[in-house]
Amino acid sequence: MSQTTNPPKPDTIYFFGTCLIDLIYPKAGVSAVQLLQRERVKVIYPQAQTCCGQPAWNSGYRDEARQVARAQIKFFPKNIPIVIPSGSCAGMMKTHYPELFKGEADEVEALNLANRVYELTEFLVDVLKVQLQDLGEAVEVAVHTSCSARREMGVADKIEQLLGQLSNVDVKEQAYKTECCGFGGTFAIKEPEISAAMVADKTLHIRATGATQLVSQDCGCLMNISGAFAYQAQHEGKAAPKAQHIAEFLWERTHG
Amino acid sequence: MAKPTEFRIDVEKALGKTEVRAHFRKAMDTLMTNRRNQFPDDAALQALRTQAQAIRANALSKLPELLEQLETNLTKNGVQVHWAETTDEANQIVLGIMQKHHAQSIIKGKSMVSEEMGLNHFLEERGIEALESDLGEFIIQLDGETPSHIIMPAIHKSKEQISKLFHEKFPDIPYTDNVDELTASARRILRDKFYAAPVGLSGVNFAVAETGTLCLVENEGNGRMSTTIPPVHIAVTGIEKVVEKLSDIPPLLSILPRSATGQPITTYFNMISGPRKADEKDGPTEVHLVLLDNGRSRIYSDPELLATLRCIRCGACINHCPVYVRIGGHSYGTVYPGPIGTILEPQKEGLKVHGELIQASSLCGACGEVCPVRIPIPNIINRLRHDSVRKDTENTPTQDAGTRRKPLEAAIWQAWSWSASHPSLYNFGGKTATQLRGLVPNNLGAWTKVRTAPKLAEQTLHQQLKALGVDHE
Amino acid sequence: MSNARTAILQRLNSVERPVVDVSARESLSVVSWDKAECIHRFTERMQAVRAEVHRSDRGNWLDKVAEICKTKGLNNLLLSPKTEWGQVITQNAAQFPRLKHYERSIEDWKEELFYQVDAGLTSTLGGIAETGTLILWSSPDEPRTLSLVPPIHIAILDTDKLYTTFAKAVKTQGWLEQGLPTNALLISGPSRSADIAQVLAYGVHGPRELVVVLV
Numbered sequence: 050m051s052q053t054t055n056p057p058k059p060d061t062i063y064f065f066g067t068c069l070i071d072l073i074y075p076k077a078g079v080s081a082v083q084l085l086q087r088e089r090v091k092v093i094y095p096q097a098q099t100c101c102g103q104p105a106w107n108s109g110y111r112d113e114a115r116q117v118a119r120a121q122i123k124f125f126p127k128n129i130p131i132v133i134p135s136g137s138c139a140g141m142m143k144t145h146y147p148e149l150f151k152g153e154a155d156e157v158e159a160l161n162l163a164n165r166v167y168e169l170t171e172f173l174v175d176v177l178k179v180q181l182q183d184l185g186e187a188v189e190v191a192v193h194t195s196c197s198a199r200r201e202m203g204v205a206d207k208i209e210q211l212l213g214q215l216s217n218v219d220v221k222e223q224a225y226k227t228e229c230c231g232f233g234g235t236f237a238i239k240e241p242e243i244s245a246a247m248v249a250d251k252t253l254h255i256r257a258t259g260a261t262q263l264v265s266q267d268c269g270c271l272m273n274i275s276g277a278f279a280y281q282a283q284h285e286g287k288a289a290p291k292a293q294h295i296a297e298f299l300w301e302r303t304h305g
Numbered sequence: 306m307a308k309p310t311e312f313r314i315d316v317e318k319a320l321g322k323t324e325v326r327a328h329f330r331k332a333m334d335t336l337m338t339n340r341r342n343q344f345p346d347d348a349a350l351q352a353l354r355t356q357a358q359a360i361r362a363n364a365l366s367k368l369p370e371l372l373e374q375l376e377t378n379l380t381k382n383g384v385q386v387h388w389a390e391t392t393d394e395a396n397q398i399v400l401g402i403m404q405k406h407h408a409q410s411i412i413k414g415k416s417m418v419s420e421e422m423g424l425n426h427f428l429e430e431r432g433i434e435a436l437e438s439d440l441g442e443f444i445i446q447l448d449g450e451t452p453s454h455i456i457m458p459a460i461h462k463s464k465e466q467i468s469k470l471f472h473e474k475f476p477d478i479p480y481t482d483n484v485d486e487l488t489a490s491a492r493r494i495l496r497d498k499f500y501a502a503p504v505g506l507s508g509v510n511f512a513v514a515e516t517g518t519l520c521l522v523e524n525e526g527n528g529r530m531s532t533t534i535p536p537v538h539i540a541v542t543g544i545e546k547v548v549e550k551l552s553d554i555p556p557l558l559s560i561l562p563r564s565a566t567g568q569p570i571t572t573y574f575n576m577i578s579g580p581r582k583a584d585e586k587d588g589p590t591e592v593h594l595v596l597l598d599n600g601r602s603r604i605y606s607d608p609e610l611l612a613t614l615r616c617i618r619c620g621a622c623i624n625h626c627p628v629y630v631r632i633g634g635h636s637y638g639t640v641y642p643g644p645i646g647t648i649l650e651p652q653k654e655g656l657k658v659h660g661e662l663i664q665a666s667s668l669c670g671a672c673g674e675v676c677p678v679r680i681p682i683p684n685i686i687n688r689l690r691h692d693s694v695r696k697d698t699e700n701t702p703t704q705d706a707g708t709r710r711k712p713l714e715a716a717i718w719q720a721w722s723w724s725a726s727h728p729s730l731y732n733f734g735g736k737t738a739t740q741l742r743g744l745v746p747n748n749l750g751a752w753t754k755v756r757t758a759p760k761l762a763e764q765t766l767h768q769q770l771k772a773l774g775v776d777h778e
Numbered sequence: 779m780s781n782a783r784t785a786i787l788q789r790l791n792s793v794e795r796p797v798v799d800v801s802a803r804e805s806l807s808v809v810s811w812d813k814a815e816c817i818h819r820f821t822e823r824m825q826a827v828r829a830e831v832h833r834s835d836r837g838n839w840l841d842k843v844a845e846i847c848k849t850k851g852l853n854n855l856l857l858s859p860k861t862e863w864g865q866v867i868t869q870n871a872a873q874f875p876r877l878k879h880y881e882r883s884i885e886d887w888k889e890e891l892f893y894q895v896d897a898g899l900t901s902t903l904g905g906i907a908e909t910g911t912l913i914l915w916s917s918p919d920e921p922r923t924l925s926l927v928p929p930i931h932i933a934i935l936d937t938d939k940l941y942t943t944f945a946k947a948v949k950t951q952g953w954l955e956q957g958l959p960t961n962a963l964l965i966s967g968p969s970r971s972a973d974i975a976q977v978l979a980y981g982v983h984g985p986r987e988l989v990v991v992l993v
Contacts, residue, residue: 064775066766068725072735073759075766082775094770096777097728105718107668109690113722120726148684200670229627233667240665241751242313246320246631247667248755276756283757332976352805359803366798369790388783440982441973457973464975488971488979495983500892516958526926526969526984533922533961534884544786551954553803555945558964566972569823570909573984574964581960587884587921588960598782602789608796 055175056130061091062172063131063165065121067138068100069268070294077268077294081134081169084300088177095124103141106149107234115149118142122158131165132172134296135267136198137234139168144201168198170207170266170295183215185302191221191260191290193251193274195267196229208266208295215302221258225250232273248277255290263292312661315636325461329630332460336624339567340675357560358679360553361615368605371514371547372596378517382579384592392422395597399424399506399539402593403433406537408503412495414523414531415439416508417455417618418541418597420640421653424506436502438495438527440488447474453634455641456565456620461633495527505531505589509542510617511557512594513576515550519594521575522561524568529575538580538589544596545605545614557617560677565619600653603702609688610702613648615678620645622672622682628665637662644672648685655704656693663689735765809908809942816907816940817992823910827967828980829988839934839993840866843899844873846932846989850897854878856928857899858919863934864899880924891923897930898923898985904939904947909966912990913947916961925965931985933965937992 062085070078085092098121105114121142125131133139143166150159173179192208199205205227212218231237231247251274255263263278265271275292282289293301320326344350364371376386389395399422403411411428413419413435425435425446437446441459445452448470452458459467468482471490478490507528511520519540521528532538548554554576562568581588604610623629623643634642639650639659647666650659663686672682692701693709724730739761749758764772771777811819821831834842843863847855854876859868871877878895900920903913912933916922925931941947944964948954953962969984980986 066770071766072738072761075762075764075769078766079769079773082770082773091776093776093778094767096732096767096771099725099728099731102725105722107687107690108714108718109687109692109694110715110718110722111691111695113718116722117725120728124728196667196669196671200674227671229667229669229671231627231667233669236664236667237752238750240316240628240667241754242317242320243628243631243665244667245751245755246326247627272759273756276752276759279757280753280755335976352802355802356805359798359800362796362798363800363803366795366800369787372787372790388786390782390785394782438983439973440971444973457976459973460976462975464977467974484974484977484979487974488982492982496892499983500888516954518958518962524969525971525982527982529922529926529963530983533926544790551948551958552945555943555948558944570911570964570966572827572965572967572970574911574966576958576962577960578958578962579960582918584918585916585921585960586880586882586918587923588916596786598786598789602786605790606793608794611796 058177059090059130061093061129063125063127063129064092064094065098065101065125065131065133065138066094067133067135067268069272070134073272074268074294077134077297080294080300081296083304084173084179084296085132087304088179090177097124101138101141102149103138103145104234106141106145111149115153118146118149118159119155122155122162125162128161129165130167130172130176131162132167132169134169134294135269136168136195136202136204137267137269139166140197140201142166168202168204168207168266170211171202171204174207174210179211181211181214181299181303183217183302184305185215185217187217187219188262189219189221189258189260190262190264191223191255191258193230193255193263193265193270195265195270198266199227208264211295211299218302221260223254223258225254230270230273232269234269237273248273252277252281256287261290262298263290264295264298265292266295268294310661312636312638312665315638316632319632319636325633326631328463329461329633332457333624333630336567340564340621340624343563343567343569353556353560354677354679356556357617357677358615360548360557361617361678364548364553365545365605365611365614367549368544368547371549372544374514375512375517375547378514379594382517384517384579384594387593387595389595389597390599392597392599395422395541395595395599396424396427398595399541400428400431402537402539403504406503408433408537410434410436410502411504411506412436412438412498412502412531412535413442414505414507414521414528415442415458416506416541417640418508418543419506420452421599422541422597436498438499438531440491440525443491443495444470451635451640453642454620454623455618455645461635499530499534502535504537504539505535506539506541507532509540509546509594510561511554512542512547513551513554514547516578518551518576518578520554521573521577522558522571523575524572526573529573532575532577533588536589537591537593539593539595541595541597544598544601561617561619564621564675564677603704604652606702610652610685612680613652613685615680616645616649617678618645619677621675621677625671625675627667627669627671644682648682648689651689652703656689657705657708660693660705660709663693732767735767739763739765811907811942813937813940816942817937819907820905820910820940824967824990827910827970829910829967829990831990831992833992836993839991840870840873842991843867843932843934846991847875847897850930852896852930854894854896855899856880856895856897856924858924860919861901863901867899880921884921884923891927895928897932898925898928899932899934900925902933902935902939904941904951905935906941906944906947906964908943911944911964911966914963914965915959916963917959922961922963925963926984929981929985930987930989932989932991934991934993
């Protein structure tokens, strides 16, 4: 759950880029850093960082997840906020590290790290209180909030709060908005048929809004939904709404 | 590729039935909307969930004492209490009671524990008729099916299917697809059965230790009939259903039907504290309670898994599950479907039998969000995934722990872990991967059946931020 | 099966008990509705589930019940002559359809009870405004089947005994102190089911109609 009291704006923060953004969506990570820097916050990106450990955690391989998590704890030692452009990875560090390290020698360090974790949109809205000015063309946007942002981090409304500041952005609400897109990490691989049925419905509902743009705070969901959009474009000749991480979308529309 | 399992086959079949899927969607939408309308004030809902959780957690923390207290008070009230470790023992107890009364038939109110026991089948094998009287249960029994939902057992059936079924099974009744007429027919048929039944069976929603009282929640009145008309009433329940005090009941009754069907309260709330007294004119002259363990005490022994036993069987997790709504209840191949089944069945029956279910969750958390007693269902799924592949199997009570650990999968995770905890290896791997991105196949198996393959970036974020001069310490 | 009992209890007792925070357990919802508000809410809830609610007072309740019997075209009415209401009705039997008294054990007249009674009339121990609920306690005078088997159930509720919530009723009436009857019952409408394609149908096993007379 998001903090009830937010700390004052810090001078310096850590940025945890996530492995998915590192390898597939680096532009989202760069945009997030630029958004943060524009608010006159010094961003530190420890180059040693790798992955939060969630894939192994969700697959039941806790020792393997802990080994990776333990490395991250070492790479983010300072007592400053850690901002993460993903509800899912933020949720892993904030809510699951305490479970993963329960009774371990470095439990205190894990708890300390967990307490410093912020999801990006949460940080922009609640801590930095950003004021955005829209420089873009009029556009209709659908928002997909990831389940982890919604339910683990409790930051479901932050994207809408940010988009609400953009005068030329019209948010279109899709049916079954709060329902999972069917990604679920290894779920998409282990239960491909169910996952496919879920993403088929998700794309259907987003298309029905007429929005030409989709934003989310999680690249896992984006990979799933935009992959399905692209497939449907290739095989069924349907137009594919543009799918972007919220950071990338915000930066594109607001930097001069 | 390994042979597809029964679960896989059932899932594919279920997903192929578009009409049934649309039917489930509509039904779950209604249940979700009804529930939402019952809780207009979120703060009040959260306070009530916290209270309900505390009531159930308190009861579990005193479980053995409360069971003894319940037994003492029920006995004082004239109810005979039986204990069963296994479903077979429970079935034998029911059979024994019936034999004592030379009873050839039993009429049943809705009871998921009796489904768990496979009681109908057990009795029928011994020449005893077990008749379901809940309308939904009656319908699926006519068609030789099992419930597809714990509170709406016939939810998978359309009105047309039920109309045809009635006509087929009762040719004397003219065909109708009028729900009131169908219901009236069922009433007439079952009235005669209630009239003649020597034994009635029911489940239990809550058992109050303090007063020795069995509580039953229902809408139709068949629960009342089953527990009132036949001279013998047998109640079956899991050992976890006990609560400490009478004052624990109103909050639970407040949250159960609202979470389940979105009703403010069910039509009947039936509190039974004993058989007919000497001066009373109706009610059974004998009341029995069968307390069933069937793996529950094993679940009880683990502080994390214990939360599973808080469940009050409302079905809200099922109604809100994006997996259940698509595959329906029967695909699970279990007594309890949906998220609660996903955590309960593998614990009850072992990971060898039902371990596959724990993969059937995207961990979206919708179940945990609506659970009236705040069972952290996604966390328990995660824990069971761990149990299924862990090496230190002595540290969990879960049956068949570690048996789903496959050498290749384990090796992959170990290699991943090694690489992701050694930055130089990871970065080398990342850079190499992006450089070789053209070699990533466009066919990634199941993923690319409905999606295009993701493309690796030209340069990793690590590389790009370094180039931009972002401080990296 | 005392072996099972011993084994189960032994297993449960061998576990290190979880420490639980039960501070939230006792919290009571606080609603303070006056009598008029209680009646209003009770009526609204009852009507929402297709129960009939009639208002009356000490002076005219008898006529009201008689009128209901007439409107429903009842041939007979089953009741206890010993309750406050039953006594008066019995004294004014001429105004009513044939009165039947629940005087024998069910076994002795089961067929008649099942197939030849048009309606049952009961008193109530109280009502609950929040959920639109009647409280009935079984007794030798008013057995359980009186409100269950006949197709119509007429219940008389003294509005002085209308409580805000179930918790309040349990507490104010001192259920725990009194000791529970064989069967304590909450009734919140006529028998119903949505098991056929989620279409609401009434009178599945219990009464098709519930008529509440507020006095």
